[in-house]
Amino acid sequence: METGGFPPGKLASMTEVTRMQSEGTRAALANAQALFAKTTPAKGRPFSDDWQDWLPCRILYREGEGLSKTASDVKKQRAGSA
Numbered sequence: 001m002e003t004g005g006f007p008p009g010k011l012a013s014m015t016e017v018t019r020m021q022s023e024g025t026r027a028a029l030a031n032a033q034a035l036f037a038k039t040t041p042a043k044g045r046p047f048s049d050d051w052q053d054w055l056p057c058r059i060l061y062r063e064g065e066g067l068s069k070t071a072s073d074v075k076k077q078r079a080g081s082a
Helices: 006-018 022-039 051-081
Strands: none
Touching: 022 051
């Protein structure tokens, strides 16, 4: 899949969230979080030349986290009103 420079795995959480598949979403976000832990430089250290790829992926990751929380809250609300 062509993703315009973004690795497909980093976009997977966004896709899973839109489908509200919580297990897949958690797995994709956990994978992205592990990848960021490996690729984010220590505080005060410079980024490598791939920072232009890192930044949009980090933004998408944060969006995915927010959407995942929202989806979870919606599911809880629906379950409570049933």
